[in-house]
Amino acid sequence: QVQLQESGPGLVRPSETLSLTCTVSGASINSYYWTWIRQPPGKGLEWMGHIFNSGNTDYNPSLKSRVTISVDASKQRFSLQLTSVTAADTAVYYCARENSGSFGIDYWGQGTLVTVSS
């Protein structure tokens, strides 16, 4: 049974860095694509980026150079960093597993709400 669990602060100050971690169980983090997706309250889904082969990344250009996804294979976890946050970055953040070959995102964490506010 594949499980993903997000962890990190629920409140971040404007201009600071949002940092979240996703712990994976039931699947090797050295396989598959590991993804971050976010959803502002009451709005749709935005793919932020993914990491695969323990280091190769693709990011959404809409986030410009603010986003970094990294992996710690020894701990079976991967992380998201989003710099210079504003209120527009307030969202539920999901970590997820993307099956290779564009087969969709088949396992999701429960999501964690991050609010950007002073």
Added chain:
Amino acid sequence: DIQLTQSPSFLSASVGDRVTITCRASQVISNYLAWYQQGPGKAPKLLIYAASTLQSGLLSRFSGSGSGTEFTLTISSLQPEDFATYYCQQLNYYPWTFGQGTKVEIK
């Protein structure tokens, strides 16, 4: 970016109804399309991938079809647990993008 437009955005239906949701892509995406169901306060759940392949373990009342730029998700007989928001997603061109969602509510 590839734009995905779902129609309708809102749908009111009854238990037992046959429901069809359409997703149109701004460019040809072959069959690299997935469908998700999201209940209130929950993470999305993969229903269909590669446009028409049912995710393992799911009931066959869900089906998908299409290729190129036009795709459909059909629920053959709507059940109470199917009242949710549905999203399509393309995985052909970076960045992956989602449709705006279709909310299915009880009539």
